[in-house]
Amino acid sequence: MERIAIVGSGVIGLSVACRLAEYSNRDIQVTIISGQSPIETTSAVAAAYWAPYWIGSYNHAWASETLRELQQMADSANLSTGLSHCEFREWLDDAGREELLSVIDDVYWWRNLPGIRYELGTLEQPVNLELPKLGKFCFTSEVRFHSVVARMPDYLSYLSNRAMQSGRVAIERTWVDHLEPLLDSYDKVVNCTGWGAKKLVASDPETAAMRLMAGHVVRVETNALPQGLLLHRGPFKQRPLYIVPRHGTVDDVICGGTAIEIPGDMDPRKPFTFPVAETCNDIHDLCAAFSDVVATGSRCENLVGLRPVRSSLRLEKDPQHSRMVHCYGHGGSGLTLSWGSADEVMKLLDYV
Numbered sequence: 637m638e639r640i641a642i643v644g645s646g647v648i649g650l651s652v653a654c655r656l657a658e659y660s661n662r663d664i665q666v667t668i669i670s671g672q673s674p675i676e677t678t679s680a681v682a683a684a685y686w687a688p689y690w691i692g693s694y695n696h697a698w699a700s701e702t703l704r705e706l707q708q709m710a711d712s713a714n715l716s717t718g719l720s721h722c723e724f725r726e727w728l729d730d731a732g733r734e735e736l737l738s739v740i741d742d743v744y745w746w747r748n749l750p751g752i753r754y755e756l757g758t759l760e761q762p763v764n765l766e767l768p769k770l771g772k773f774c775f776t777s778e779v780r781f782h783s784v785v786a787r788m789p790d791y792l793s794y795l796s797n798r799a800m801q802s803g804r805v806a807i808e809r810t811w812v813d814h815l816e817p818l819l820d821s822y823d824k825v826v827n828c829t830g831w832g833a834k835k836l837v838a839s840d841p842e843t844a845a846m847r848l849m850a851g852h853v854v855r856v857e858t859n860a861l862p863q864g865l866l867l868h869r870g871p872f873k874q875r876p877l878y879i880v881p882r883h884g885t886v887d888d889v890i891c892g893g894t895a896i897e898i899p900g901d902m903d904p905r906k907p908f909t910f911p912v913a914e915t916c917n918d919i920h921d922l923c924a925a926f927s928d929v930v931a932t933g934s935r936c937e938n939l940v941g942l943r944p945v946r947s948s949l950r951l952e953k954d955p956q957h958s959r960m961v962h963c964y965g966h967g968g969s970g971l972t973l974s975w976g977s978a979d980e981v982m983k984l985l986d987y988v
């Protein structure tokens with residue numbers, strides 16, 4: 637029997653665990669080693685919808701394969717997975733429309749994928765808004781597309797149960813200071829430590845330079861879910877506004893957000909020291925200006941997570957240790973690339 641350690645129990649570690657448990661062609665025993673339980677990870681904070689965002693270079697096939705798999709799971713309408721289909725709108729002013737058109741082929745390569753139904757059209761009536769702290773806007777056009785949304789607490793719990801039910805996976809809750817010693821006890825090691833890799837793999841210069849982009853969100857519970865809305869252009873680039881409705885064990889809305897670079901040497905073992913409440917109040921006010929459902933819903937939680945952004949996602953064998961595979965740096969696209977990444981890990985480990 638081969639023993640495999642997966643370090644990390646976010647969406648990436650758990651997706652890899654499911655793949656290993658369900659598709660490995662050999663007799664294996666998998667141990668997920670993680671300092672945090674799945675619900676405490678960045679993955680649990682994610683909004684989370686399928687669409688590439690805040691990510692360095694990556695293999696597009698990993699994103700499209702993931703979309704296909706998430707769509708199939710959402711089709712089953714099993715609410716315990718936390719997955720559902722959703723139509724999103726992105727509102728644009730005239731400058732935003734120009735900006736979008738200049739990057740559409742490059743950034744929105746995914747718009748023609750099956751099920752996405754991406755359309756850019758003119759709003760029947762322009763939306764004029766004066767937003768606190770951001771000024772006046774006149775939105776004249778909108779993008780519509782369909783995607784899959786994951787209510788991450790449900791989805792992570794579903795993945796975790798799915799992996800455990802195979803009987804080939806166990807979870808050990810502990811922090812790891814160095815990866816190499818694990819090779820003494822395990823035949824293979826998969827590093828899925830997300831932003832924790834910045835400290836753990838500091839010997840890799842690209843990883844030491846990894847940017848940690850904080851995302852603040854507010855969770856609102858409501859009986860009537862709103863439509864999905866996104867604003868990413870102009871002043872919303874660094875301060876994206878998103879309203880993401882999610883079906884699951886409870887229905888809720890994630891209101892976002894931010895993309896603020898956090899300097900220096902954050903330690904995943906310690907609580908965040910940067911301000912959260914004030915930023916989340918701003919987010920809630922802004923989203924409430926766009927949606928009555930948000931304004932009247934029950935505000936439940938302020939959440940913050942760090943997106944690990946490298947110039948390119950790291951998914952490769954360790955150059956010194958061929959029995960170790962690195963799979964981290966998924967930026968704002970961990971869900972979006974999860975199944976495709978897990979399949980690539982399987983290939984690198986020679987399990988398919």
Ligand SMILES: Cc1cc2nc3c(=O)[nH]c(=O)nc-3n(C[C@H](O)[C@H](O)[C@H](O)COP(=O)(O)OP(=O)(O)OC[C@H]3O[C@@H](n4cnc5c(N)ncnc54)[C@H](O)[C@@H]3O)c2cc1C
Nearest residue numbers: 644645646648671672679685812830832851941970971972
């Ligand atoms: C506000 C926000 C919104 C987002 N929205 C989306 C979205 O809509 N769609 C999307 O695709 N993505 C989204 N993302 C990005 C997504 O959350 C991340 O890309 C994803 O969580 C990365 O997953 P991961 O498993 O690599 O890392 P994580 O979820 O961070 O998990 C890392 C794991 O490694 C463990 N670990 C780290 N260091 C150590 C160590 N030294 N020893 C032991 N264990 C360790 C941790 O405990 C944890 O279990 C969003 C992120 C944020 C913050």
